[in-house]
Amino acid sequence: MSDGILIGGCSSGQVFLNPRYANRHGLIAGATGTGKTVTLQCLAEGFSDMGVPVFMADVKGDISGISQAGKPHPKVDERVASIGIENYSQRGYPVAFWDLFGKKGTPVRSTISEMGPALISRLLDLNETQESVVTLVFEFADNEGMLLVDLADLRTTLEYLGNNTKELGMGFGVSKASVNAILRRLLMLEREGGKKFFGEPALQLEDFMQVERDGRGVINVLAADTLIQSPRVYSTFLLWLLAELFENLPELGDPEKPVLVFFFDEAHLLFRDIPKALLEKIEQVVRLIRSKGVGVYFISQSPADVPDSVLSQLGNRIQHALRAYTPKEQKAVRVAAQSFRTNPNLDTVTVITEMGVGEALVSTLQKKGVPSPVERVLVRPPHSRMGKATMAERKAILERDPNMRLYSKTQDPRSAHEILLERTAAKLQATEEAELAKRAEKAKSKKSTSSRSRQSSGEAFIKSMARSLGSAAGSSLGKKLFRGILGSLLK
Secondary structure (H helix, E strand, O other): OOOOEEEEEEOOEEEEEOHHHHHHOEEEEOOOOOOHHHHHHHHHHHHHHOOOOEEEEEOOOOOHHHHOEOOOOHHHHHHHHHHOOOOOOOOOOOEEEEEOOOOOOEEOOEOHHHHOHHHHHHHHOOOHHHHHHHHHHHHHHHHHOEOOOOHHHHHHHHHHHHHOHHHHOHHHOOOHHHHHHHHHHHHHHHHOOHHHHEOEOOOOHHHHOOEOOOOOEOEEEEEOOOHHHOHHHHHHHHHHHHHHHHHHOOOOOOOOOOOEEEEEOOOHHHHOOOOHHHHHHHHHHHHHHHHHOEEEEEEEOOHHHOOHHHHOOOOEEEEOOOOOOOHHHHHHHHHHHHOOOOOOOOOHHHHHHHOOOOEEEEEOEOHHHOEOOOEEEEEOOOOEOOOOOOHHHHHHHHHOOHHHHHHOOOEOOOOHHHHHHHHHHHHHHHHHHHHHHHHHHHOHHHHHHHHHHHHHHHHHHHHHHHHHHOOOOOOEOOOOOOEOOOOOEOO
16 A cells, blocks of 8 residues: 555565554564564554554663654665655654653552452452452442542451451451452562552543644653563553553444554563453453554564464564574464465565564555565664653653643542541441440449540550551542443443
């Protein structure tokens, strides 16, 4: 095709990604150092030029340069001429920087309730028994209309169920051993920085899907160079974002172009040691989210990193060079080569190991969603800088970003933590008053002494509980909450 997003050039001409089928998802694969990052940068630029917002994680810290104009270089000029790019210019792109830790971008948060029991259980690496306890916690909170906003809310509700099993009935019975095991996992999550992720104000999807006045889509860059050190937090956070998009965006069918493109870097982390039930839900989300206008592109070293059930749904494929030193790697090369529509003029198995940096095997969906024959493509140079933005450049962007003003300060509304502490306090007070009345009938002379003793004991319990649970955020909805496929709240 003669329009769309330019990927690069080959012996037969220029190669494009058709925006009509960009929501049929894609794969960018290749060994370390073969050019995946530049390819990712070029695609993000292309979508932005079309007015499509983009989300990507900056795992190595070198995507941030997309916000700045590139610099002239003889090799860039050579490649532009080789591909036959007309009116090539070097320019920066509209970028919104995000960071779970709030150091290199706008803080991005979710609430415990919004994430749901399945993803929280994955985040905490729980077994089936422990996951069932977490599910009961969410069921209880949802029935009561209470939002679980931060880790303090989750901890409080866990302890409340554990201490009130008899009163709440068999349906909410939990063992102390399971509760204690989950509490230990919560402590580990806090040490990994998970505490910063949960709170209010939580991210609103519309702030993630902005278009500039000049018509270009905003490229949302998540600083993940620190986050990737906690792979489970990283993958669960991206999966939550995907779930939020799926549960809350309207049905669009097959739009002329996507409403958002989501790049999932280091995709193998998502599928590592994943429970079968959760994998089935991910497959369902990937299969159905295209009708909401969202394109999902997985980036990994090998197609083998992605389960076949998900891989089969990725219509647009860009394969950089693979290494084949071991029998396992040689098998992966053959499998990757066989996944393309054959080109009689190209020995895919041989080429896939011979390509240089910046070359790739490319097959994209064309008219009627039919994959194009695979081509050996020289990937175009990006318009923006290849490399990092300086901290001064990043700071200048953040200073004029309205998202920073909206999300920089945390809020502390009333939530499950406070509500359950109040219930516990009221219960203690009622018990106390009944006990005092009973004692008063038996021995009026000991009433004062008994009252002081009981009050000091009750107050000590409440203060101790409050200190152990910390502050909280969130609010009570006053009605039962409802959830979607991956457990995200339906809004």
